[in-house]
Amino acid sequence: MEMSGVPDPMLQSSLALSAAPFRWTSCPQPPLVWISFREALLQLFSTPGLFLPLLAGLLWIMTGALPIARSLRAWLIAAALVGASLFYTPLSTGLLSSWLLQQLPPPTSAQPSVAVLVGRGSKIAIGSTTVAAGLESRGLVDTIYVSGDQRATAERLVALGVPPDRVAGDDCARTTWENGTRTTAWLRQLNPGAPLPAITLITDPWQLPRASLVFRHLGVEVRPLATPVDPFSARERNYLTVRESAGILLYRLQGRLSRPKDRGAQGNDDHRWPQSRRTTTTPRLRPEVLSVVRIASQRSARGTHTDG
Numbered sequence: 001m002e003m004s005g006v007p008d009p010m011l012q013s014s015l016a017l018s019a020a021p022f023r024w025t026s027c028p029q030p031p032l033v034w035i036s037f038r039e040a041l042l043q044l045f046s047t048p049g050l051f052l053p054l055l056a057g058l059l060w061i062m063t064g065a066l067p068i069a070r071s072l073r074a075w076l077i078a079a080a081l082v083g084a085s086l087f088y089t090p091l092s093t094g095l096l097s098s099w100l101l102q103q104l105p106p107p108t109s110a111q112p113s114v115a116v117l118v119g120r121g122s123k124i125a126i127g128s129t130t131v132a133a134g135l136e137s138r139g140l141v142d143t144i145y146v147s148g149d150q151r152a153t154a155e156r157l158v159a160l161g162v163p164p165d166r167v168a169g170d171d172c173a174r175t176t177w178e179n180g181t182r183t184t185a186w187l188r189q190l191n192p193g194a195p196l197p198a199i200t201l202i203t204d205p206w207q208l209p210r211a212s213l214v215f216r217h218l219g220v221e222v223r224p225l226a227t228p229v230d231p232f233s234a235r236e237r238n239y240l241t242v243r244e245s246a247g248i249l250l251y252r253l254q255g256r257l258s259r260p261k262d263r264g265a266q267g268n269d270d271h272r273w274p275q276s277r278r279t280t281t282t283p284r285l286r287p288e289v290l291s292v293v294r295i296a297s298q299r300s301a302r303g304t305h306t307d308g
Contacts, residue, residue: 022154022164027172035174046239048088052081088238096241103209103248108221110198113142114187115225118179118203118211119149119171127227128202129153133160141200142166147183148173176207176247177256180214187220196220205229206240210248213257 045051059077066073086092115135117128135141144162146154146169154169168186173179187196198221203211205226212222229237251257 022158022166023168024151024154025170025172026151027170029172029174032174042239042243046088046235046242048085052084055084056081087242090234090238093234093238093241096245097206097237100206100209100241100244100248103213104224105209105212105216105222107223108198110221110223111140112198112200112221112223114197115141115144115200115202116179116183116215117144117146117149117153117169118176118201118207119147119153119173120204120207122150122152123231124204124227125149125153125156127204127231129156129160131202131225131227133157133162135200136162136166143168145169145183145186147179176211176214177251179211180218180220184215184218184220198223200225202227204232204240206237206244207247210244210251210257213248214251216259217257219260 056077059080063073063076115132117125117132119125132141132144136144144157144167146157146167148171149169150171154167157167158164170182173182184196191197196219199215200223201208201212201215202225208224208226212224215222232240248257
């Protein structure tokens with residue numbers, strides 16, 4: 001979801017770097033109709049002022065044929081509306097965030113040398129590019145791939161000091177599944193005939209479990225890393241928790257999140273990329289995502305937030 005927010009000066013100033021020689025694939029294509037329909041439904045569901053009256057009307061029509069008193073019918077509908085309204089509370093956001101955290105696969109013990117940023121809109125891109133550029137400056141990753149986002153996101157990485165030849169990406173992926181399949185295809189082209197390398201996957205803490213499971217399903221070991229949650233308002237957090245909870249359930253039904261049975265047992269060393277910029281003393285990244293998502297859950301449960 002494209003999150004609106006205050007324009008990022010770094011992102012705006014990076015537009016002058018559009019000629020930078022990073023590797024970029026553009027795929028002009030019409031939007032998927034079902035995605036537009038899905039987003040419209042999610043927006044309707046996430047707006048209580050629209051959804052709850054609509055739900056009340058549907059329940060009134062559906063219960064009209066029941067042999068019950070009018071007063072009891074009204075009480076049943078009222079109880080249903082109270083239950084539905086709980087989805088919009090900080091408590092619901094915290095519970096769903098905790099459930100999403102439990103879906104995260106165990107992080108790989110390998111030290112990834114490539115970071116993947118999943119496109120989620122400009123507000124999330126500000127956080128993900130900052131995190132990725134920090135990893136690159138500390139020598140913890142050698143390459144940063146931007147999947148399914150605007151070219152401006154890659155340009156911001158360059159503006160943050162990442163050498164252009166260490167940046168690549170595409171604006172082709174339109175779903176989390178396509179983020180995984182297109183990035184995996186790029187990894188195979190970069191390392192023909194070699195096992196797929198492990199990656200540091202960077203996105204918001206709510207999408208991180210589903211995206212991590214997709215990449216694992218496709219044979220890529222993942223070290224998940226979440227972007228900061230401060231820029232998001234309580235409503236945005238609620239929207240993202242509901243959206244990603246529904247997304248995980250849908251992807252499980254489609255069989256897109258399980259570990260492939262035909263994958264052989266491969267050691268973590270098989271997933272490493274060349275150690276050109278790292279030494280044996282380079283510290284391993286800790287799974288910071290766990291603390292970040294827990295903070296998101298705690299803040300949601302307390303109802304504290306900053307508007308964005």
